[in-house]
Amino acid sequence: xxxxLADQMPYWHRIEKAARELFADYGYREMRxxxxxxxxxxxxxxxxxxxxxxxxxYSFEDRGGDRLSLRPEAxxxxxxxxxxxxxxxxxxxxxxxxxxxxRHERPQQGRYRQFHQIxxxxxxxxxxxxxxxxxxxxxxxxxxxxxxxxxLSVNSLGTPESRRxxxxxxxxxxxxxxxxxxxxxxxxxETNPLRILDSKNPALGDVIxxxxxxxxxxxxxxxxxxxxxxxxxxGCGIEAEVDPRLVxxxxxxxxxxxxxxxxxxxSQDAVCSGGRYDGLVELLGGEPTPAIGWALGIERIVGxxxxxxxxxxxxxxAIYLVLSGEVAERAGLALAERLRDALxxxxxxxxxxxxxxxxxxKRADKSGAVLALIIGDDEAKKGVAAVKWLRxxxxxxxxxxxxxxxxxxxxxxxGRKAGNDDG
Ligand code: ATP
Ligand code: MG
Numbered sequence: 172x173x174x175x176l177a178d179q180m181p182y183w184h185r186i187e188k189a190a191r192e193l194f195a196d197y198g199y200r201e202m203r204x205x206x207x208x209x210x211x212x213x214x215x216x217x218x219x220x221x222x223x224x225x226x227x228x229y230s231f232e233d234r235g236g237d238r239l240s241l242r243p244e245a246x247x248x249x250x251x252x253x254x255x256x257x258x259x260x261x262x263x264x265x266x267x268x269x270x271x272x273x274r275h276e277r278p279q280q281g282r283y284r285q286f287h288q289i290x291x292x293x294x295x296x297x298x299x300x301x302x303x304x305x306x307x308x309x310x311x312x313x314x315x316x317x318x319x320x321x322x323l324s325v326n327s328l329g330t331p332e333s334r335r336x337x338x339x340x341x342x343x344x345x346x347x348x349x350x351x352x353x354x355x356x357x358x359x360x361e362t363n364p365l366r367i368l369d370s371k372n373p374a375l376g377d378v379i380x381x382x383x384x385x386x387x388x389x390x391x392x393x394x395x396x397x398x399x400x401x402x403x404x405x406g407c408g409i410e411a412e413v414d415p416r417l418v419x420x421x422x423x424x425x426x427x428x429x430x431x432x433x434x435x436x437x438s439q440d441a442v443c444s445g446g447r448y449d450g451l452v453e454l455l456g457g458e459p460t461p462a463i464g465w466a467l468g469i470e471r472i473v474g475x476x477x478x479x480x481x482x483x484x485x486x487x488x489a490i491y492l493v494l495s496g497e498v499a500e501r502a503g504l505a506l507a508e509r510l511r512d513a514l515x516x517x518x519x520x521x522x523x524x525x526x527x528x529x530x531x532x533k534r535a536d537k538s539g540a541v542l543a544l545i546i547g548d549d550e551a552k553k554g555v556a557a558v559k560w561l562r563x564x565x566x567x568x569x570x571x572x573x574x575x576x577x578x579x580x581x582x583x584x585x586g587r588k589a590g591n592d593d594g
Contacts, residue, residue, distance in 0.1 A: 172285040182473045189315045190289045197308050199265040204248040210240040216247040218422025220362035227274040241273035245290040246464055254457035263295030281439030281471055292464035299400035302427045302463055309443050310409050317481050325429040326417040327397040333390040340383050351378045365418045384415040393426050400427055423448040435478040443467035487539035488518025489583050493531040496548030513576030517583050536561055
């Protein structure tokens with residue numbers, strides 16, 4: 172579980188802000204649900220024989236004897252809440268949420284035990300148009316963040332019925348090639364054979380490559396849905412590769428599944444994954460409701476932005492107040508407040524704990540500020556400040572405090588605060 176230090180946060184703010192704006196542009200509304208739910212909710216929705224439920228959940232009994240889990244993903248909680256509050260009764264919902272998720276995995280680069288997701292869900296839309304829309308939204312997010320190194324893989328899992336008959340064929344095939352499976356594969360052969368298809372063990376490459384393909388065993392309706400989905404994606408200029416091995420690790424998916432992958436983060440290559448889960452709402456006690464969604468891992472997006480050398484947005488105050496003497500210090504705190512009123516977004520940092528002019532100017536420089544306002548007791552008594560530009564050659568000028576907002580506003584570009592630029 173990571174500490175997120177201040178240096179890193181500009182990336183986070185930028186991602187969160189971009190996502191928030193995008194969701195609004197597409198008509199998705201934010202919802203927030205608890206971090207803790209009944210363990211049973213996840214067991215039933217994600218599935219007993221999935222990695223998440225078998226080995227990754229943080230579960231515990233609370234003081235009242237309830238069996239609870241820290242949420243490993245967001246969808247189950249959103250569905251639970253949507254049912255509980257009647258949000259799906261004769262209504263469609265386009266929703267999003269964001270927050271921490273918890274999985275007891277082996278920690279490594281790009282894989283953490285507390286990680287953060289942004290999560291997009293659309294309830295009540297059965298057609299492939301919304302499948303394309305949620306992907307369109309994610310594609311726009313990459314553009315907005317300047318992320319280039321991602322590509323889209325898609326597949327269809329069909330309906331639970333067509334999957335069952337495919338599963339039988341797969342088990343027959345894999346059963347005959349048992350000797351080539353690893354321990355994980357043998358175990359999954361009994362519990363969740365489809366998961367063998369996305370095994371990361373290269374030794375299984377051959378068995379998997381020759382396995383019957385789910386995509387060849389789709390029911391006609393799922394096949395139509397998938398073809399139309401591909402056509403719609405092409406229509407909005409989004410390239411997608413059909414990957415018959417893409418099965419996703421959660422049981423609740425049906426039909427469309429997809430994953431944005433990157434080559435820039437080593438083996439943790441999934442940055443955003445999702446799919447359709449038409450049966451989940453009913454499984455959890457709601458009315459039958461088609462649904463689709465995705466989740467992206469913020470840590471991995473941050474990793475991508477860093478790998479791409481994208482600069483963090485500038486979150487630094489532009490103005491640094493250098494104050495020397497008791498009168499100046501007293502006046503300085505009040506002046507800083509006036510400047511914050513008059514120049515919202517510029518950022519004003521006040522020197523603390525005195526120090527010589529030289530020491531304070533060093534701090535000013537280190538702070539990243541664009542300019543220092545230098546005020547000693549004499550200046551304070553006169554109500555003036557010396558303006559020293561820190562990032563360019565310019566002669567120092569003296570300005571009256573009343574003049575400062577007007578004179579500085581012209582020079583300080585707005586939008587220096589974290590996340591204010593999308594460029
Ligand atoms: P992976 O194949 O990397 O294990 P996953 O299929 O388990 O991913 P999902 O459950 O679909 O992932 O979660 C959606 C996204 O959340 C992933 O694409 C990834 O970006 C991110 N993610 C998942 N698990 C972690 C983790 N332990 N640490 C950081 N990010 C994660
Ligand atoms: Mg995983």
